[in-house]
Amino acid sequence: MKLDAHQHFWEYNVVEYGWIGEEMKTIRQSFLPEDLEPLLVQSGLDGCIAVQARQSLTETEWLLQLADRHECIKGVVGWVDLCSDEVRNQLELFASNPYLKGVRHVIQDEPDLKYVLREDFQRGISLLKEYGLAYDLLVSKEQLPYAVELVKTFPEQRFVLDHLAKPDIKSGILSPWKEALESLAAQPNAYCKLSGMVTEADWVNWTPKDFTAYLNIAIEAFGAERLMFGSDWPVSNVSATYSEVYGLIMSHINTLPISDQQMILGGTCAAFYQIS
Template sequence: MIIDAHQHFWQYHPVRDAWINESMQVIRRDFLPEDLAPVLEANGVHGCVAVQADQSTEETAFLLALADQHDIIKGVVGWIDLRADDIHEQLSQYAAQPKLKGFRHIVQGEPDNRFILGENFCRGIKALSQYHFTYDILVYPKQLPAVEEFVQQFPQQQLIIDHLAKPDIRAGELNAWASHMRRIAQSPNVYCKLSGLVTEADWQHWQPDHFKPFLEVALEAFGANRLLFGSDWPVCLLAGAYEEVKGIITDYISTLSTTEQNKIMGGNAISFYHL
């Protein structure tokens, strides 16, 4: 079974979605399950994990409502204020939602590169494992030193790095990012998504070869058992069609065993998110 482990839905709102700037006209509209379903079918993908794009409890409710209505959504990664004093009460209520698999905070947008190490934030992370929730790590390379410290604090928590931590593929800046990722991967509870790559490259002029050095580091560091395919649809449409994004990954892993390919393209998502 092929699972897209990372995509988004939204009903476009110019204020809430101000991050979609003038250069992103192609995604300045609604994107809903009825838009994605034919794309998944055309690409032989059997389901997806819907990930939050807005930091609000309303976003979590929105995604869960869509998941109740559309079987293609196998799991939801929502948002919760991990620093809240009543974090346990909130998580206890969310634990009753079978399709809610975990949470994400847009740490890449925080001005403090060590935000992820904040005492209250880490208190919230510590609570997640008690309710069997995962946590998606969304950061830029400059925040990876803090992530190294972070993952070591939570050896029992299922963690996953989104978009390979957004390396600068356009500039080909590999070495510092690779060193951090290799050290982070030494924690066996940390997984990584092969997603969001085309939007870190030159949107108009990328070539498949541009991604290979970064994919090689990811495969070497995490192995086939801890890598997940994700499209980052519809954000990926800024730089490539769904089939192109999927093709970058399937072409790269084509020399692996069938078992390893199946894990990356779906098995690991099913296992990590308990789909």
């Protein structure tokens, strides 16, 4: 099974998607499964993981409804309020749904760099294994060292890093992101998505070589068995087409053993999110 491990759906409105600024106006519209399906087919992919874009229980419910209606959606990464006293009730509400594979919070927007070390947040994280759920780490490169501490604290919890923690690809800067990424990769319960890179590069003038060092570092640190391709569509549309994003990964990994390519293009995703 070949899978896109990271993409989003939304019905656009300016209130709930205020983060889509003027410079991103090309994605100020709705993006739904019927828009993604032909792109998956074109790239030879069998399905996708739909990841939350709104921080609400309504978002989780809506994505699960989409998954029930569209065969291409193999799993959902939703949202619950991990810091709430009601988090167990919220998990009970959704966890019996077979499409719910994990949860995520937009930590990168939290002003507290140490947000993942909060006692209430970690109390919520501690419940996820009980429900068989993974956790997607959406953190900035500045927050990444604290994410490493989180992952160490919960060695039996499955974590996956979204977008390589958003390194400064446009400027070509590697350190201290590289060292923090390698520290995360040293934890066997940590995985990484090869996603979100084109929006960290020069949106107009990027070239494939801009990503070479970052991809090499991730592959060396995690190995194919803990890496997965993700498009970050439709956010990626501000900088590249779906086929261009997929092509970047394909062209970079085409010298790896076929077994490694298969893991990055779906095997790792299926194992991590427990998709059969």
